[in-house]
Amino acid sequence: MTPGARIAAAIAVLDEVLSGAPAEKVLTTWARRNRYAGSGDRAAIRDHVYDALRCRRSFAWLGGAETGRGLMLGAQRASGTDPSSLFTGEGYAPAPVGAEEAGQDLSNAPDAVRLDMPDWLMGPLSDSLGDRTEPALAVLRTRAPVFLRVNIARADREDVRAMLAADGIETAPHPLADTALEVTSNPRRVAQSRAYLDGLVELQDAxxxxxxxxxxxxxxxxxxxxxxxxxxxxxxxxxxxxxxxxxxxxxxxxxxxxxxxxxxxxxxxxxxxxxxxxxxxxxxxxxxxxxxxxxxxxxxxxxxxxxxxxxxxxxxxxxxxxxxxxxxxxxxxxxxxxxxxxxxxxxxxxxxxxxxxxxxxxxxxxxxxxxxxxxxxxxxxxxxxxx
The missing domain is CATH 3.40.50.150 (Vaccinia Virus protein VP39)
Known part of the structure; x- marks a missing residue:
């Protein structure tokens, strides 16, 4: 699939999610109906969808509408990309950008929009986080790392790192816990790695x-x-x-x-x-x-x-x-x-x-x-x- 076709697919998935359907269910159904899409295509579409859901309000503000198309327009603008390079209408790409889809500058947006939160939650979150509210919520707008817990009953952390590296999975120790490894490359290989299959690691947040x-x-x-x-x-x-x-x-x-x-x-x-x-x-x-x-x-x-x-x-x-x-x-x-x-x-x-x-x-x-x-x-x- 071309980059434009992947965006068009993400738009279709997002429209269903915005109508109330669970994202995972919609993504699974889309993959079953479009078996020509390879694993790289499916992963890219999934990333588009989840990035848009994390940044739903800010992307809608930038894209001019809280629709699948609006969110993907906003995603391109948030990344510094001119949407017209992908919204060409050619092949399976989305239709060209209209004059009414200019969106708004995010610097003029309310805090709840910039930080991608429901309005009513900003008060409780500010009361809870104090002066760290904005930095903490800014992190929530990004993709989460993948962490592994080393099974210390059976293995040493450095030995496990070496085993994972042999399977093409790079990791780094994380300071939050002596058992924690952050996966820095090829996280999708973890489930088939020898360390995972032998019970030496489990997925668990740091x-x-x-x-x-x-x-x-x-x-x-x-x-x-x-x-x-x-x-x-x-x-x-x-x-x-x-x-x-x-x-x-x-x-x-x-x-x-x-x-x-x-x-x-x-x-x-x-x-x-x-x-x-x-x-x-x-x-x-x-x-x-x-x-x-x-x-x-x-x-x-x-x-x-x-x-x-x-x-x-x-x-x-x-x-x-x-x-x-x-x-x-x-x-x-x-x-x-x-x-x-x-x-x-x-x-x-x-x-x-x-x-x-x-x-x-x-x-x-x-x-x-x-x-x-x-x-x-x-x-x-x-x-x-x-x-």
Whole structure:
């Protein structure tokens, strides 16, 4: 496909996404219907679509309309490219640019447009991030790095780097965590690499790895991953020697965990229910949240979030904290995590829990910013009363 044809395909996909269809579903359907498109074409179209979703408001401002065509016009102008070089109308390229599609200069745009955020979210984000609001949100407009977690139970980070390099995958250690590698070339080869297939690495964001490293663990500690999902954090804690039980309110989210655990050589027990009387040394709650720290990876989510949905999530988070705390043994540890940057989901939840929970002590509270290199993330560690 020509560059112009790829843009035309991205326009068609974006129009469906803007009408409410999930981007991944539309991209998959497009690929099935257009089997002539090679892997390079599909990857380029996907990049166009996700870049446009990250920068939806600013691209629409530059492109003159919040449509697939408007977003792709805006994308070209944002990159310093004259759209007329690709919007030629020749072959499968988009039609030439009309006089009414001049768009507007971004320097005149409101902050929410420049930073690609819904208007209502700018207040909560500014309250949460303070003078780092604009730099953090600017990072969310860019593509996210690909990070790997080295399985330290089975391999050394430098040895893994050498194995990946042998498969044509270049990596660099990342300062956020001793286990973290940033993939600097050929990320699409990771899933077929020897290191991945042998369970020596897993995909996991560097901030998430740093949060897992902050969990205090004694050798052989019993850990309950109360909101396990796909099990990335359960695997990270098992690699440190914990005896992990994974639980999720929707067990279907854990369906891939047994295979991942077997590949990693980790003994993780999955449980659909946790007995009321069962107590653990550490209980981890990676709670449902807005995911605002991950919007580089899931840009659709920021456009779907509403104030009502945020309120619902905050209520759910408080309920999970209260329930999970009952499974911490006396003197044990409760760990709370989100991939959010919003105070309402982070420190405010911890303050409310501690105010309502006699004898609990906060020992660690840390917020990671996208400026640190990974996702926006939050972790708090609390010790239970000893009696």
């Amino acid at each position: 901030s998430s790895q740093a949060a897992c490293a902050a969990v205090p663990l004694e050798p052989g500690a019993r850990v309950l991953d109360y909101c396990a999902g796909g099990g990335g954090k359960a695997l990270a804690l098992a690699a440190r020697g914990a005896r992990v039980t994974a639980h999720d309110s929707d067990p279907r989210r854990m369906r891939d965990l047994p295979v991942r655990a077997e590949r990693a050589g980790a003994a993780i027990v999955t449980e659909e229910t946790i007995a009321d009387a069962d107590r653990f040394d550490v209980v981890l709650c990676d709670v449902p949240c807005t995911g605002s720290g991950t919007w580089r990876r899931t840009p659709e989510a920021k456009w779907l979030l509403t104030p009502e949905r945020l309120d619902d999530l905050c209520r759910t988070q408080a309920e999970i904290l209260a329930t999970a705390a009952r499974h911490v043994k006396p003197g044990g540890t409760l760990v709370y995590m989100t991939c959010s940057m919003l105070t309402a989901e982070n420190s405010a939840q911890i303050e409310e829990f501690l105010a309502a929970s006699k004898g609990w002590t906060l020992t660690l509270s840390r917020r990671f910013s996208p400026e640190d290199g990974g996702d926006g993330f939050f972790v708090a560690v609390m010790d239970a009363p000893s009696t």
